[in-house]
Ligand SMILES: Nc1nc2c(ncn2[C@@H]2O[C@H](COP(=O)(O)OP(=O)(O)OP(=O)(O)O)[C@@H](O)[C@H]2O)c(=O)[nH]1
């Protein structure tokens with residue numbers, strides 16, 4: 001059976017809301033959170049909209065987003081608890097704006113700790129290279145937080161976030177086309193267990209295990225007569241941030257229309273811990289999960305973020321303001337999580353998330 005009913009979405013900020021409204025049309029539970037009432041109004045009849053009280057948007061200010069969320073934390077916590085009951089929760093946001101970028105990594109961490117039996121996944125969007133230095137700087141900071149979230153849980157043997165899909169706005173001119181493409185791909189993956197085929201099937205547990213893998217993930221789809229070259233080509237031209245060629249992959253899920261050369265695929269992707277293979281009559285669909293972060297693409301963003309830092313430093317010195325700056329664009333170093341989650345009460349988890357939102 002498909003796992004559509006097991007997956008809910010929380011869209012934060014405008015981009016998150018735009019993508020999630022497509023998922024709501026597919027029948028998923030969706031909660032929209034935004035500091036801007038105007039952004040929420042663009043979503044028409046969407047069912048569950050939550051305006052962060054006191055917010056008027058943030059104009060790409062991540063710190064303002066954190067402050068607003070922290071001031072409204074109890075209300076947000078309550079609405080999530082009331083509306084979202086599904087096993088998989090996808091938090092969807094752009095890394096380049098203020099609201100979604102500022103709130104989402106900490107919210108993902110909170111959800112992961114507060115709902116240890118659920119799987120918290122992420123969908124984030126990278127800005128085009130031509131976008132403003134501020135957009136690049138926000139993305140750099142957002143990914144510092146996401147990396148810490150994934151790396152810390154990796155090293156601390158505690159509950160982990162699942163798949164993180166990184167959509168890259170460099171890939172298409174039209175953002176809405178990217179949104180539609182992503183929604184179509186993920187829906188197809190959630191529907192894979194519906195394809196019963198005597199040559200082999202992929203069941204719900206296989207798809208869930210693939211999505212639970214902690215790290216980046218991509219989905220690729222090909223035409224019926226697909227060959228391995230086309231798969232390679234499709235991975236290279238996907239809507240996602242370019243793959244790092246370090247051959248790190250945990251799972252490959254491959255639903256095929258006709259048999260393809262798995263060894264050739266592994267040469268491209270690296271050797272996974274497991275491969276879930278099955279057949280269907282419509283299309284060849286491939287998911288790679290447990291991938292590394294796209295370092296090369298993120299390094300490019302970091303370089304632009306450094307220009308922003310230089311720009312800020314220059315204008316500060318021109319104003320003759322003496323101010324100490326840190327090398328990492330001023331984001332705080334988060335404390336290492338020192339306690340195992342099983343020892344923390346729900347109130348403690350909430351307090352900790354609270355404190356993180358408040359930190360500047
Ligand atoms: N792919 C895609 N990108 C989008 C979409 N909407 C905005 N973006 C990109 O997301 C970034 C801006 O993020 P928003 O989601 O608008 O910001 P926000 O979270 O609402 O934060 P504020 O700054 O408070 O408005 C820019 O890089 C835009 O190009 C969308 O629907 N799809």
Ligand SMILES: [Mg+2]
Nearest residue numbers: 014036039057
């Ligand atoms: Mg906005």
